[in-house]
Amino acid sequence: MRTAELTALMQQTEGVEITSYLLADPAISRSGGVRISRAGGLISWTMRSTDNGFLNRALGFGTMSEATPLALDRLERRFAAAGRPTRISVAEGATPRSALRLLERRGYVPEPETEEHIYCYDRRRLPTVRPVDGLTIERVRAEGAAEYARIAFQSFTDRGPQFRRIIEALVRRRAQGRALSAFLGRIDGVPAATGMLFDVRPVAGLGNGSVLPKFRGRGIQSAMIVHRMRAGRERGLRVFFGQTQNPVSARNLEELGWRLLYTEVDWVRPP
Numbered sequence: 001m002r003t004a005e006l007t008a009l010m011q012q013t014e015g016v017e018i019t020s021y022l023l024a025d026p027a028i029s030r031s032g033g034v035r036i037s038r039a040g041g042l043i044s045w046t047m048r049s050t051d052n053g054f055l056n057r058a059l060g061f062g063t064m065s066e067a068t069p070l071a072l073d074r075l076e077r078r079f080a081a082a083g084r085p086t087r088i089s090v091a092e093g094a095t096p097r098s099a100l101r102l103l104e105r106r107g108y109v110p111e112p113e114t115e116e117h118i119y120c121y122d123r124r125r126l127p128t129v130r131p132v133d134g135l136t137i138e139r140v141r142a143e144g145a146a147e148y149a150r151i152a153f154q155s156f157t158d159r160g161p162q163f164r165r166i167i168e169a170l171v172r173r174r175a176q177g178r179a180l181s182a183f184l185g186r187i188d189g190v191p192a193a194t195g196m197l198f199d200v201r202p203v204a205g206l207g208n209g210s211v212l213p214k215f216r217g218r219g220i221q222s223a224m225i226v227h228r229m230r231a232g233r234e235r236g237l238r239v240f241f242g243q244t245q246n247p248v249s250a251r252n253l254e255e256l257g258w259r260l261l262y263t264e265v266d267w268v269r270p271p
Contacts (some may be wrong), residue, residue, distance in 0.1 A: 001122065003261075006239070007094040008064045010118050010261060013205040013241040015043040015059050017198050020180065022047075022055070024170035028162055037078055041065030044075060046082035053114060053266055057087040062099030072106060086269060087111070091118070091262040107269045114266035117250055119258040121240040126229050127256040129222045132187075137227045140182040145172035148184050152194040155210035167208065181231060182208075185224050187215055195224040197231055204232030205241040209249065221252050 022034050022045060033048025042065050044058035058075050061067050079086040088103065090110070121127075140148045149168035156163055174180045178199050185193035192215040198205035206228055211220050229240055242258060244250050250260075 001239075003094055004063070006120065006122070007091050007262060008060070009203050009239065010120060010241050011060050011064055011091065013198065013200040013203045014118070014243060016200045017205050017207050017243075018045065018055075019043070020170060020174065020198065021166055024166045024173065028166060028169075035082060039074060039078075040071050042071065042075065044078060046079065046084050048082070051084065053087055053111070053268075056082070056084045057089050057266060059089050061088045061090070061103075062095040063091055067096065067099030067102055069102065072102065085271065088267045089114075089116070089264045090267050091264055094262045103267050108267040109270065111266045111268045114264075115245065116264040117244055118261050118264060119242040119244070119250070119253045120261040121229070121242075121253075121256070121258045122238065123257060126233060127226055129226050129256070130219060132219050132223050134188040135185060135192075135220060135223055136189075137183050137185045137224065140171055140175060140184050142172045142176060144184065145169075145175070145182075147191065148182055148194060151184065151191045151212065152208055152210050154212055155194075178235070181228075183224065183228060183231075185211075185220055187218075187220070193220045193224050195228055197228045199232070199235060199237065200241075202237060203239045203241050204229070204235075204237035207243070221249070222256060225252065225256060 019036060022036065023029055031049065035046045037044045042058055042060045045055055047055045065071060076086045145168045148171050149164050152167050153164035171182045175182045181197040183195050184191060193211040194208055195206065196208040198207060206225065209221060209224060232240060242253050
């Protein structure tokens with residue numbers, strides 16, 4: 001598969017994952033003023049309640065859609081209506097040079113410290129990991145959503161208490177069908193790790209991976225990654241997506257044979 005095609009699939013998967021979180025709890029979505037647009041092959045998000053750049057940006061410029069002045073005009077009008085600067089996540093090395101030139105002519109520049117590393121696994125054989133003593137991994141159903149959210153949130157407390165509600169709502173509402181699977185890892189019956197698998201055919205997106213501090217260093221995260229990959233492969237999914245800013249998580253992926261496909265950097269036009 002060509003890099004351009006693969007990049008578009010990765011960004012499509014990222015878009016589905018983020019949108020799933022933003023729409024998981026309708027009450028939180030309404031109170032936060034979430035607005036999502038998929039016009040012209042692009043996906044963009046804005047939120048009235050936060051100026052966090054990760055939740056106020058566009059994805060797919062020059063990759064999922066053509067990078068034209070008309071498309072950029074449309075994005076700028078949308079972000080202006082939301083009272084936000086236009087922010088576009090650019091896949092470095094995969095976005096056409098013509099798209100970057102258009103952004104540069106409009107005054108856009110890369111914003112420091114916005115890097116998101118996008119990893120891909122598309123080998124024929126899945127990786128293997130050594131067994132972890134006492135580890136069992138179970139798929140979580142609706143009745144286990146609260147427990148799953150409690151464990152997952154302990155690794156993402158910086159995102160605020162609403163994030164725990166969002167995780168619980170996402171698992172409770174969507175983890176019963178094909179689109180989303182949530183997995184809880186236990187050590188000798190004690191909850192220790194979490195992870196999700198998003199079915200975005202033909203891609204399997206991995207997300208929400210966490211291991212509680214007292215259980216780290218045992219290879220649990222790698223085991224959770226491979227377990228989800230097997231679940232995806234059983235459904236016929238052959239390409240896997242992972243996203244991280246965490247060097248430890250990146251190293252876990254690389255040791256399993258994942259490759260860094262590109263790094264996303266936000267481009268913003270200064271006021």
